[in-house]
Amino acid sequence: MRSERLRLLLRDLTAGAAFGAMAISGQVPLWTMAVFLVALLLALAGRRPLSDGKLSAILLLLAVVLVYGAVLLEELGLVVAACITASLLTAQRLVSRPTGRTTDQVQLVSLLMIAGGAVLSADLLFALCLFVYAVLAVLAQGLSVVAEVPGGPLPPTGRVLRPLAVGVVLSLVGALTLFVLFPRLSWNVAARRAGASLGGATTGFADGLRLGGTGLLKSNPRVVFRARIDPDPGTEELDAYWVGRRFDVFDGVQWSSAGTRGGPSRQVLLGPTGPNLVRQEIDLLPAYGSRTLVALDTPVRFGDAESHQTTFSIRTEIYPSGDREVRLVGASEHVTYRAFSAVERGRLPSVSPAERARRLQLPQGLDPRIPALAEVLAEGAVGDRAIARQIERALQSRYAYTLELPGRVKDPLADFLFDRRAGHCEDFATALAVLLRTRQIPARVVVGFHGGERAAGEYLVRAGDAHAWVEAAVDDYVLRLDATPPQHRSAAGIGIAGWLLARWEALQIRWLDRVVEYSLSDQNRMVQRVRWKMGENPASPTSRRPDEGVAVALAVLAAAFLLAVLVGRRAASNDPAELGRRLSRLLRRGGRLGPKGWLDGARVDEVKLGPVREGIARYREARFGRRPLLPGEGRRLVRQARRALRGLVSPSAPGPRRPTFRA
Amino acid sequence: MSARRERLLRAWRRFWRPPRRLRTTPAGRTYLVLTVGVGLGALNTGNNLLYLVLGLQLSLVVVSGILSELCVRRVQIRRLLPGSPRARTPFHLAWGLRLPRGQAFALSVREVHPLLGSAVGQLAWLPSGEEVVVRAVATAHRRGPMQLHAVRVSTRFPFGLFEKSRDLELPGELLVLPGRMPARAEPPSPTSGLGLEQRSLRGPDGGGDLAQLRELRDGEDARRIHWRKSAQLGTLLRVERDAQPQPRIVLQLDDRAPAEALDVTCEELAARAELLLARGAEVGLESAGGVSVKPGTGAFHTQAILRALARAGHPGKAG
Structure with missing residues (x-):
């Protein structure tokens, strides 16, 4: 009884894991989730109210009709409808009286749900659900098969679980091996792109930067992009600025950019290229959610952008937009590109008077206390550079950093500088830019990321690393100024849950890279790596060229096929029905079969046809009597019959044709 | 045909005999259809997660083969034939199953015989080292000797998708009365x-009541001597009984x-x-x-x- 409960528990949890694999996609309707969860809870509590299931089957049929009706009305996708059907069917089976047949059905429909989850979701959670499903399904089905056998006492559960545990390990290893080796030759006629995973995109680049609100992004640990930097800085924590957008027009509440859009191309140059550029290969992940490209400060060139689809990658174009911003043409959830940045901040390129005027523009109705404050903060400093640095330091030291903001206010800048005296990076950057402008120093706000955490030779940048700072034009040079206190420039403290989420995100990246985006080119690379390793040690007796290996593998496959064919024929040679079929075939060719094409009444009376008669007699004995055919006997009888029939003229066949002559 | 050639032929045939038979159960057929479906879906869409599911499904088929092979590989069997089975009367076929090491689950046993194959004995668990007797009820419709060649041991363990069978050669004869x-x-x-x-x-030397005693003549059966009376009288007397x-x-x-x-x-x-x-x-x-x-x-x-x-x-x- 206890083992029965365990078996059902495992079965129900298997179905739960399979449903979870679909549900994490967020595409399964809420009502379906509710129905399934209720059924699962009832089953786990041992309540299975459906005995014969006729009514529930009718209801189920009705629901399926409605679901597919919704498909016809284009309210639901076909895949989602199939998933809903599988969920409802599983739910119905879960609360039905448990039998061996029900268990088989639950397992098979769970497999359908897993396949549905694979289509709907690309999240790492799917891997977790698949793993749980595989483990539980093997255990539940194994226990069920043993429990259904009527003979003898049932074994202790532990005894059965032992080989099943071996089965679980072998299944998982085998699944991974087959996954890696299965050739990725896709017809690609019905590809469906999975979503960005739970939580959606989080970067939040917008066309404008509006002050006020809260800084929730700062506490978000999701990795939004990763970058491989050459030359490698080698540090664990990168102290660098990733430039995204620049804003130079401020209306008192919101920053915006006044630049124009350029034409699309494969490459965008933002400044003079030269030696000592830092090369970056940047991988924008689905969580990034923006078309703006980022690069280390100061980017001078963007190019080689590729958009990665499920089965292929295509080159995509980019274009300059706004103030030295570069964007992708078209949206894509996974993009890689190369960027080059100048480490040394160069001389300011010539700017037009209009551009300079924009960078000095102050909002109308600027609080008069702000210029006065700028004067106070710059007191004693000589020269624009010194003034800028002094104001930057003053803001860093006199104002506090906080993410808890009161929401929208009428003048957020004055509120930050004179009332709350606390804010986040956008407040600090805005304050610094406006204060500098009051001192006639051109300045603009830059939005991007700060920092980077090293992982496997790359730097991971999180949504919480989003940052804002200031670029000022000082003495014909671009000066980067950051008024935000240094300890608050990167992701905010995220606690244990955040730490766990961060680890999860790191795993998610590997999952996307190694599994979801695994492709034929990866397989080619793997083969080449193997070939290279073999070529490295040609003297080794075990090393063999891959071509030879392929030839050997093909030969083994051919031999196995031949063996299977021979074994199949061998097995058939002891089957009396097969003997009858072969004899019938031989006799039909000779026109000697009896009436209705049966062996009974076959015309085999000639003396020479003794072996045929013997074959027919043995066929009858083996099929209807009590003397089964001995191994190989059927084949021998057929051979003898064929020999006997060879050369004999069919009794019904016309005689040899005589030549005819026409006059 | 020389004996040597016959031996060689037998060895050759034994070599090519299929070591195991595999039958797909109804659930297994559905599973295979699903596997083909997922495979086509994976090829169609190039979805790697479908490839992963396909890998798991194929891997489960392989694992099923391995675990079922472990169940049937080492099983030893001896046939326990009924003493006097009668035609048209159900009788028990029995087999003694033993496993030197390891354990086997979900076994079924039957004779490889067209008339007795439907009698299947089942066993949930065969532990190692002890003989377990499995019985099945069979009915022969006609009298006569049945030549038995082999016993088929099958298992559906571990997933019930396939039934793997192994034929153990065990010649014997079942005489149906x-x-x-x-x-x-x-x-x-x-x-x-x-x-x-x-x-x-029968004649007077039957098996009925005692009729008389008389002297034993030459050539008569010494087993008829009444030893006590012969000892008393000093001459060999034999018993004569009434006819039965x-x-x-x-x-x-x-x-x-x-x-x-x-x-x-x-x-x-x-x-x-x-x-x-x-x-x-x-x-x-x-x-x-x-x-x-x-x-x-x-x-x-x-x-x-x-x-x-x-x-x-x-x-x-x-x-």
């Missing part, structure tokens, strides 16, 4: 074709009759023989085909007659 039928009260007439009977009464009324009957069988008719005849003779033997008669059997059982009584003799009747009309070992 004629089926039971009510015996006629009167012996059949000589012209009935069902069998002729010879009736004889029990008949000595030799049943005559015409085993050249067609198979169906011969079966009926054998069953009727078997019923008659059992009835007569139960009444104390000495019953024998003779046939034109050379079957001969001398008259006798007792349970063993009954079996001898039934066995002879079971083999009547079948070439090979006589009863």
Whole structure:
């Protein structure tokens, strides 16, 4: 009884894991989730109210009709409808009286749900659900098969679980091996792109930067992009600025950019290229959610952008937009590109008077206390550079950093500088830019990321690393100024849950890279790596060229096929029905079969046809009597019959044709 | 064909014999359809997660093969045939299963025989080191010897998707005795074709009550000596008893009759023989085909007659 409960528990949890694999996609309707969860809870509590299931089957049929009706009305996708059907069917089976047949059905429909989850979701959670499903399904089905056998006492559960545990390990290893080796030759006629995973995109680049609100992004640990930097800085924590957008027009509440859009191309140059550029290969992940490209400060060139689809990658174009911003043409959830940045901040390129005027523009109705404050903060400093640095330091030291903001206010800048005296990076950057402008120093706000955490030779940048700072034009040079206190420039403290989420995100990246985006080119690379390793040690007796290996593998496959064919024929040679079929075939060719094409009444009376008669007699004995055919006997009888029939003229066949002559 | 060539041929055939048979269960068929579906879906969409699911499904098929092989590979078996199975009467086939090491689950056992294959014994668990007897109920519809060649051990473990079978060669013979039928009260007439009977009464040296004692003559059976009286009188005396009324009957069988008719005849003779033997008669059997059982009584003799009747009309070992 206890083992029965365990078996059902495992079965129900298997179905739960399979449903979870679909549900994490967020595409399964809420009502379906509710129905399934209720059924699962009832089953786990041992309540299975459906005995014969006729009514529930009718209801189920009705629901399926409605679901597919919704498909016809284009309210639901076909895949989602199939998933809903599988969920409802599983739910119905879960609360039905448990039998061996029900268990088989639950397992098979769970497999359908897993396949549905694979289509709907690309999240790492799917891997977790698949793993749980595989483990539980093997255990539940194994226990069920043993429990259904009527003979003898049932074994202790532990005894059965032992080989099943071996089965679980072998299944998982085998699944991974087959996954890696299965050739990725896709017809690609019905590809469906999975979503960005739970939580959606989080970067939040917008066309404008509006002050006020809260800084929730700062506490978000999701990795939004990763970058491989050459030359490698080698540090664990990168102290660098990733430039995204620049804003130079401020209306008192919101920053915006006044630049124009350029034409699309494969490459965008933002400044003079030269030696000592830092090369970056940047991988924008689905969580990034923006078309703006980022690069280390100061980017001078963007190019080689590729958009990665499920089965292929295509080159995509980019274009300059706004103030030295570069964007992708078209949206894509996974993009890689190369960027080059100048480490040394160069001389300011010539700017037009209009551009300079924009960078000095102050909002109308600027609080008069702000210029006065700028004067106070710059007191004693000589020269624009010194003034800028002094104001930057003053803001860093006199104002506090906080993410808890009161929401929208009428003048957020004055509120930050004179009332709350606390804010986040956008407040600090805005304050610094406006204060500098009051001192006639051109300045603009830059939005991007700060920092980077090293992982496997790359730097991971999180949504919480989003940052804002200031670029000022000082003495014909671009000066980067950051008024935000240094300890608050990167992701905010995220606690244990955040730490766990961060680890999860790191795993998610590997999952996307190694599994979801695994492709034929990866397989080619793997083969080449193997070939290279073999070529490295040609003297080794075990090393063999891959071509030879392929030839050997093909030969083994051919031999196995031949063996299977021979074994199949061998097995058939002891089957009396097969003997009858072969004899019938031989006799039909000779026109000697009896009436209705049966062996009974076959015309085999000639003396020479003794072996045929013997074959027919043995066929009858083996099929209807009590003397089964001995191994190989059927084949021998057929051979003898064929020999006997060879050369004999069919009794019904016309005689040899005589030549005819026409006059 | 020389013996050497025959041996070589046998070895060659044994080499090519399929070591295992694999049958797909209904659930297994659905599973395979799903696997093909997922495979087509993976090829169609290039979705790597579908490839992962496909890998798991194929891997489960392989694992199923491995675990089921572990179950049937080392099973040792011996056949426990029933003593006197009768045609048309259910009887127990039994097999003793043993596993030197490891353990096996969800086993089923059957004879590799077209008429007995439907009798399946099942066993949930076979632990190592001990013999477990598995029984199945079988029914043979006709009398006669059944040549048994092998026993098939199958398992659906671990997933119930496939049934893997292993045939263990185990030659043997199951002799099915004629089926039971009510015996006629009167012996059949000589012209009935069902069998002729010879009736004889015993002489004065029968097995009845003591009639007299007399001197033993030369050549007489020494077992008839009454030793106590002989010792008292100093001469060898022999016992003479009254003749017994029990008949000595030799049943005559015409085993050249067609198979169906011969079966009926054998069953009727078997019923008659059992009835007569139960009444104390000495019953024998003779046939034109050379079957001969001398008259006798007792349970063993009954079996001898039934066995002879079971083999009547079948070439090979006589009863």
